[in-house]
Amino acid sequence: MARAESTKGQTRIQREKTEQILEAALEVFSKYGFRGSTIDQIAGQSGLSKPNILYYFDGKEAIHAVLLGRLLDTWLEPLEHMSDSDTPIDEICAYVKRKLEMARDFPRESRLFANEILQGAPRILSELQGPLKTLTDEKTSLIQSWVDAGKIAPVAPYHLLFSIWATTQHYADFDVQVHAVLGDCKEDCFETAQAHLDHMFRATLRPET
Amino acid sequence: MARAESTKGQTRIQREKTEQILEAALEVFSKYGFRGSTIDQIAGQSGLSKPNILYYFDGKEAIHAVLLGRLLDTWLEPLEHMSDSDTPIDEICAYVKRKLEMARDFPRESRLFANEILQGAPRILSELQGPLKTLTDEKTSLIQSWVDAGKIAPVAPYHLLFSIWATTQHYADFDVQVHAVLGDCKEDCFETAQAHLDHMFRATLRPET
DNA sequence: GTCTATACTGTGATAGAC
DNA sequence: GTCTATCACAGTATAGAC
Numbered sequence: 488m489a490r491a492e493s494t495k496g497q498t499r500i501q502r503e504k505t506e507q508i509l510e511a512a513l514e515v516f517s518k519y520g521f522r523g524s525t526i527d528q529i530a531g532q533s534g535l536s537k538p539n540i541l542y543y544f545d546g547k548e549a550i551h552a553v554l555l556g557r558l559l560d561t562w563l564e565p566l567e568h569m570s571d572s573d574t575p576i577d578e579i580c581a582y583v584k585r586k587l588e589m590a591r592d593f594p595r596e597s598r599l600f601a602n603e604i605l606q607g608a609p610r611i612l613s614e615l616q617g618p619l620k621t622l623t624d625e626k627t628s629l630i631q632s633w634v635d636a637g638k639i640a641p642v643a644p645y646h647l648l649f650s651i652w653a654t655t656q657h658y659a660d661f662d663v664q665v666h667a668v669l670g671d672c673k674e675d676c677f678e679t680a681q682a683h684l685d686h687m688f689r690a691t692l693r694p695e696t
Numbered sequence: 697m698a699r700a701e702s703t704k705g706q707t708r709i710q711r712e713k714t715e716q717i718l719e720a721a722l723e724v725f726s727k728y729g730f731r732g733s734t735i736d737q738i739a740g741q742s743g744l745s746k747p748n749i750l751y752y753f754d755g756k757e758a759i760h761a762v763l764l765g766r767l768l769d770t771w772l773e774p775l776e777h778m779s780d781s782d783t784p785i786d787e788i789c790a791y792v793k794r795k796l797e798m799a800r801d802f803p804r805e806s807r808l809f810a811n812e813i814l815q816g817a818p819r820i821l822s823e824l825q826g827p828l829k830t831l832t833d834e835k836t837s838l839i840q841s842w843v844d845a846g847k848i849a850p851v852a853p854y855h856l857l858f859s860i861w862a863t864t865q866h867y868a869d870f871d872v873q874v875h876a877v878l879g880d881c882k883e884d885c886f887e888t889a890q891a892h893l894d895h896m897f898r899a900t901l902r903p904e905t
Numbered sequence: 906g907t908c909t910a911t912a913c914t915g916t917g918a919t920a921g922a923c
Numbered sequence: 924g925t926c927t928a929t930c931a932c933a934g935t936a937t938a939g940a941c
Contacts, residue, residue, distance in 0.1 A: 500906090519815055523731035525934060539907060541936065601814055601869075605807055606728055608872045615876035623877050640899070645878060646892035650863050653870070657862035660810075663817045667824035668832050669854060683855035690849070690899040709924090734916060748925055750918065 501543070507533050508540055512550045517595035520602045521551055521610075555603065555611055558596055563622055565589065566648075575633040576692045583651055583684050590659040591677050597659035623648060639692040647691070654684055710752070716742050717749055721759045726804035729811045730760055730819075764812065764820055767805055772831055774798065775857075784842040785901045792860055792893050799868040800886050806868035832857060848901040856900070863893055 511533030515524045526547055530537045544550045565585040572578040590597055603611055627644035634641050658665060658680055669676060706714070720742030724733045735756055739746045753759045774794040781787040799806055812820055836853035843850050867874060867889055878885060 520729050520732060520811075523729060523815065526936090527934075536908065537935090538909085538937085542907075547935070598814055601810075602729075604870050604873050605810055605814065606732065608876075612872065612876065615873055619873075620877050640895075642895065643888050643892045646889055648877075649866055649870075649874065649889075650892070650896060653862040653866035654859050657858055661813050661858075661862070663821065664813050664824055664828075665858065667817075667821065668829050668857075679852050680855055680858075683852045683859070686849070686851065687859060687896065687900045690902065691896045693899065735918090736916075745926065746917085747919080747927085751924075756917070 504535065504539075505543055508535065508543055508550065509554060513554055513595050513599065516551060516554065517598040517602070520606070521547075552610065554599060555614075558600055559611070559614055559618065561589075561593070561596065562600060563618065566622060566626055569626055569629070571629060571632075575630075575638050576689060579630075579639075579647075579651075579692060580685055580688055583655065583688055584681060586651060586655040587658065587677065587681055587684060590655050590657075594659035594662060597656050601656065601660040637694060640694050642691060650691075651688070654687075713744065713748075714752055717744065717752055717759065718763060720744075722763055722804050722808060725760060725763065726807040726811070729815070730756075761819065763808060764823075767809055768820070768823055768827065770798075770802070770805065771809060772827065775831060775835055778835055778838070780838060780841075784839075784847050785898055788839075788848075788856075788860075788901060789894055789897055792864065792897055793890060795860060795864040796867065796886065796890055796893060799864050799866075803868035803871060806865050810865065810869045846903055849903050851900060859900075860897070863896075 508529065512524075512529050514532055515528045518524075519528070524547075526537050526540060529550070530540055533540070540550075544553075565582055568585070569578055569582045603609075608615055623645070627648065630639075630642070630644035630647060633639045634644070658677065665676065672679075717738065721733075721738050723741055724737045727733075728737070733756075735746050735749060738759070739749055742749070749759075753762075774791060777794070778787055778791045812818075817824055832854070836857065839848075839851070839853035839856060842848045843853070867886065874885065881888075
């Protein structure tokens with residue numbers, strides 16, 4: 488029994504099926520949450536049989552855990568890229584843009600994350616208090632240094648980040664509501680959103696003269 | 697069998713127990729989502745027995761439906777109050793403040809709503825396309841009229857509303873993440889958030905001179 | 906390595922005593 | 924009107940044939 492735990496020592500077939508399962512699981516978990524999802528649904532979505540899935544993964548939780556584990560890296564990456572700059576407003580707005588693009592291109596990942604947080608983050612609380620907190624502490628210090636240098640308006644760094652996360656992820660997480668309200672714009676929606684958020688955060692950060 | 701459908705013709709005891717159940721159900725549903733919640737949990741939370749709950753309500757869905765029905769009225773009320781004014785920026789910021797207070801005072805309601813939307817709004821899609829869309833169409837027209845009159849900066853009205861909803865509800869819906877990142881500030885968190893959002897939306901809306 | 910058949914558990918809902 | 928006991932079903936997981 489291989490029970491795909493380490494990535495090493497797997498045949499090509501095993502890797503492919505593992506990916507196939509994870510892809511299907513992401514689709515299902517992001518739509519119905521952890522408890523709302525069944526292995527049957529993942530089986531149907533992936534085209535594999537239920538026992539076959541349980542051959543590759545050690546249960547429903549294990550699949551979910553792998554997805555969450557991968558997610559956090561991807562999720563934090565754009566923030567890691569934000570670094571010191573002579574034009575901090577551009578730097579922050581580039582981060583906003585990147586984050587919005589992720590909401591557009593990876594809405595399922597965003598919803599998987601949202602589902603988890605919304606229900607009290609039972610499976611990733613330690614990740615939030617560890618890597619996430621470390622990174623945000625670091626970046627809020629950076630933002631504070633820009634404030635202190637008078638390069639941007641005196642904003643509350645943590646809450647600025649919250650506003651960025653909230654406004655960008657909203658387009659993925661509340662997608663249904665957005666489209667119910669807007670009727671049905673397509674990509675146009677993201678272009679307008681991009682322009683709006685750019686305006687908003689530039690205005691927010693512009694130092695008083 | 698009374699099966700509490702209409703509010704009329706109920707004894708005082710019936711109303712009380714009904715409320716007791718709904719209160720417990722809100723607690724549970726907001727925490728675990730619809731499918732993640734069990735009647736057992738609601739029973740435990742309310743102090744009533746499982747069959748007793750099913751005596752008052754026609755099943756799990758029925759309880760959830762009542763909660764969602766009540767929610768939408770409460771949820772839209774602050775937006776309804778936003779009306780034409782000589783100082784539109786104050787009017788919008790008052791709305792933001794009211795919305796943030798709701799996130800603080802009714803986080804469970806916010807999460808119940810978020811859970812529902814996140815999973816595709818299967819039970820309230822028509823409400824979104826009906827009452828919610830009607831109201832937002834009306835209010836975005838109002839905002840557009842302020843833009844046209846040059847009273848506020850040229851923002852995209854729909855996306856302005858999305859930003860307000862996203863930033864305020866974030867403090868209820870992503871509460872766990874907020875506290876993981878901040879450590880443990882208490883009410884202080886909401887005061888700082890209030891000041892931050894006020895600054896952000898004023899800056900966003902201030903017309904170019 | 907993959908399937909069929911099946912055991913076991915948790916959950917929604919009902920029947921019937923009190 | 925409320926409880927105890929129980930059913931029926933869905934869902935996770937396993938055993939064993941192939």
